[in-house]
Amino acid sequence: MRSWGRLGGGAGRAGSADVATKKTKKTKKPTKTKKTKEAGQEIMNETAIVNARVFDGERVLDDTTVVLDGSHILRVGGPIPAGAAVVDAAGATLLPGLIDAHVHTSVEGLELALAFGVTTELEMQGMFTRDRRGHVTENDRMADVRSAGFGITPPGGHPSELMGGGDDDHDEAPWEDGDAAEDAAFWADVVMPFSTTPAEAVAFIPRLAESGSDYIKFMIDDGTVEGAPGLPVLDDATISAGVAEAHRLGLLTVAHTLTVDATASAVAAGIDGLVHLFMDQPHTAGIVDAVAASGAFVVPCVVLNASMMGIPATALAADPRVAARLDDAWMATLRSSYDRYPQGSLDDVLASVKALHDAGVDLLVGTDVSFPLPTLGGMAHGASVHHELQLLVTAGLTPLEALRAATSVPARRFALTDRGLIREGLRADLLLVDGDPTQRISDTLNVRQVWRRGAPLLPGASRSDA
Numbered sequence: 001m002r003s004w005g006r007l008g009g010g011a012g013r014a015g016s017a018d019v020a021t022k023k024t025k026k027t028k029k030p031t032k033t034k035k036t037k038e039a040g041q042e043i044m045n046e047t048a049i050v051n052a053r054v055f056d057g058e059r060v061l062d063d064t065t066v067v068l069d070g071s072h073i074l075r076v077g078g079p080i081p082a083g084a085a086v087v088d089a090a091g092a093t094l095l096p097g098l099i100d101a102h103v104h105t106s107v108e109g110l111e112l113a114l115a116f117g118v119t120t121e122l123e124m125q126g127m128f129t130r131d132r133r134g135h136v137t138e139n140d141r142m143a144d145v146r147s148a149g150f151g152i153t154p155p156g157g158h159p160s161e162l163m164g165g166g167d168d169d170h171d172e173a174p175w176e177d178g179d180a181a182e183d184a185a186f187w188a189d190v191v192m193p194f195s196t197t198p199a200e201a202v203a204f205i206p207r208l209a210e211s212g213s214d215y216i217k218f219m220i221d222d223g224t225v226e227g228a229p230g231l232p233v234l235d236d237a238t239i240s241a242g243v244a245e246a247h248r249l250g251l252l253t254v255a256h257t258l259t260v261d262a263t264a265s266a267v268a269a270g271i272d273g274l275v276h277l278f279m280d281q282p283h284t285a286g287i288v289d290a291v292a293a294s295g296a297f298v299v300p301c302v303v304l305n306a307s308m309m310g311i312p313a314t315a316l317a318a319d320p321r322v323a324a325r326l327d328d329a330w331m332a333t334l335r336s337s338y339d340r341y342p343q344g345s346l347d348d349v350l351a352s353v354k355a356l357h358d359a360g361v362d363l364l365v366g367t368d369v370s371f372p373l374p375t376l377g378g379m380a381h382g383a384s385v386h387h388e389l390q391l392l393v394t395a396g397l398t399p400l401e402a403l404r405a406a407t408s409v410p411a412r413r414f415a416l417t418d419r420g421l422i423r424e425g426l427r428a429d430l431l432l433v434d435g436d437p438t439q440r441i442s443d444t445l446n447v448r449q450v451w452r453r454g455a456p457l458l459p460g461a462s463r464s465d466a
């Protein structure tokens with residue numbers, strides 16, 4: 001995780017999802033399958049996307065037509081139904097909506113993500129647990145979300161080191177406001193799983209599950225690359241007991257690990273996924289083999305590692321396709337960096353990505369994007385998914401492999417069985433881009449249209465009635 005600014009810092013400073021709910025209701029546009037009566041006959045609300053190059057999440061299809069039935073995919077290939085709205089996608093590529101497998105988000109972040117074709121964000125510490133996201137689930141103007149809730153860490157452990165310091169208001173997330181009573185109610189049922197012993201961690205697992213965590217996150221960080229060495233850190237016995245209890249309850253487990261040692265601990269405990277890639281040293285055959293043998297997936301978040309080394313996302317910010325969609329605060333954030341581990345080597349990180357990929361490890365696109373604060377710099381919601389895709393190709397994945405890492409692979413590893421592929425019956429979460437990102441990865445930024453549950457996000461420039 002990277003932190004999410006002040007939000008995680010304790011009572012009284014909470015960003016209010018209740019407030020966000022009120023705001024979003026105004027723009028809510030339900031777009032489930034509609035049936036309209038015409039001449040006494042019921043007609044389905046069908047849309048046919050035609051003449052597209054279709055990347056279905058795994059490969060490029062021979063079919064060039066995808067038919068939507070309201071919120072879902074009715075058919076891939078086949079005839080255009082009579083009465084369907086037709087979208088001519090000539091010159092463009094249709095992909096499953098992208099998935100960012102490591103975020104800390106907000107309503108604003110989810111809206112921004114969708115504008116960049118990211119239809120699902122997976123929160124790795126945050127508030128969007130199962131019972132707290134109804135306003136997101138039903139609103140097709142923003143990305144969908146899943147959440148770990150809060151991660152298991154010792155008192156004073158990571159990310160505490162990012163929460164302290166000063167009380168000036170310059171680093172608050174912009175949607176924070178301070179109604180103390182509302183904040184207290186907002187935080188009342190949030191599980192903060194501070195644990196030092198195996199028994200404590202085990203006891204928190206069912207509580208996290210009941211409070212709506214979609215997966216269980218373990219923070220394993222002694223501060224080495226955070227500029228805060230000596231942080232209290234979960235010991236191996238606590239991690240192992242917690243992972244075992246989560247598995248007993250059928251829950252997926254993920255770990256925050258930025259060093260080789262922390263990675264080895266998580267893997268030894270039987271973790272299902274690593275939501276960072278170590279950056280304290282070059283990979284060794286030993287650690288690569290250990291990860292591969294364990295079957296764990298890795299969300300490298302190369303964009304975050306670069307930012308940790310003091311490398312801002314300058315080139316991304318200069319891309320007009322990015323700049324056109326970001327406000328000043330996000331642009332300033334992209335152009336800044338965490339800068340906590342300048343001695344790190346981005347080349348080493350890219351080589352580690354390639355080595356894991358070559359060893360057969362599932363890689364997932366993730367960013368660790370959070371809030372528009374320069375101290376959390378180098379990332380912006382949605383935009384940084386495209387940056388990460390480019391970096392995975394730089395590391396040596398083919399464009400097709402990188403695209404799988406943002407679609408079918410995260411869907412499979414997080415058991416999101418209704419998305420991540422263009423298949424009959426799945427959600428119509430789709431991205432249409434000009435060009436061919438299966439050959440040139442940067443074409444993913446040529447966003448022509450985004451559909452979430454079949455609802456087009458952008459004005460229907462390419463939509464016409466047949």
Ligand SMILES: [Zn+2]
Binds near residue numbers: 102124368
């Ligand atoms: Zn994070």
